[in-house]
Amino acid sequence: MQLETFNQLDSGEAQRVLQSCAHIPTWISELLQQRPYSSKEQLYQTALAQAQTWQWPEISAALEQHPRIGEKKAAAVLSEKEQQFSQQEQGQIQTDAVLQLALYQGNLDYEHKFGYIYLIRAAGRSGQQILSELQRRLKNTAEQEQAEVKQQLGEIALLRLNQEIQ
Incomplete structure (x- = not known):
């Protein structure tokens, strides 16, 4: 959608657009309060900051809305837009059976170690x-x-925002 359209959406619709980028209520609220944006760059820089x-x-809560990497189908609890983003992002990943198994096992090891x-x-x-x-990353400390994770979630949110608002 065009930036002008986003600026003019009612707050509920604009919230849904932003929520499809990241399930971080404070981020969404702050971006909504800053509307209208004079440029896409202003929106992007505000979102980045x-x-x-x-x-x-809030990051931990947002993780509950993301499908596991390697899951080709996004969770049904996600909005249609979030499912499209997830399928688009993960759809380009080419995996053979060995790689799929390694990702599956790695996901299990990761969740066991970090709890998310x-x-x-x-x-x-x-x-x-x-x-x-x-x-x-399995060698990382919890901190x-x-x-x-914060960095990666931010990259995902900004990538999605960039794709959503032209």
């Missing part, structure tokens, strides 16, 4: 790159991993 303020409890799903910006990455990152 707000993403830097995210705290772990492995989140990575899948767009632009191969299945092997995603697996390599998963294996590297290091929370910082990486």
Whole structure:
């Protein structure tokens, strides 16, 4: 949609647009309050700055809305737009049976260690790159991993926002 259209949406509709990018209520609220935006760059920079303020409890809650990496079908609880984003982002990942099994096992190991799903910006990455990152991140401390998850969730949100608002 065009920026002008986004600026003119009622708050409920605009909230749904932003929620499809990231399930972070404070981020959504702040971006809504800043409307109207004079340019897409202003919206993007505001979204980026707000993403830097995210705290772990809200990030953790947002993770519950993301499908596991390697799951080709997004969870039914996601909005249609979120399902489209997820399918588009993960749909480019080519995996053979061995890689699929390694991702599945890595996801289990990751969830066992950290207590939440492995989140990575899948767009632009191969299945092997995603697996390599998963294996590297399994060596992180809890604090290091929370910082990486925040970074990845921010990248996903901004990528989606960029795709959603022209």
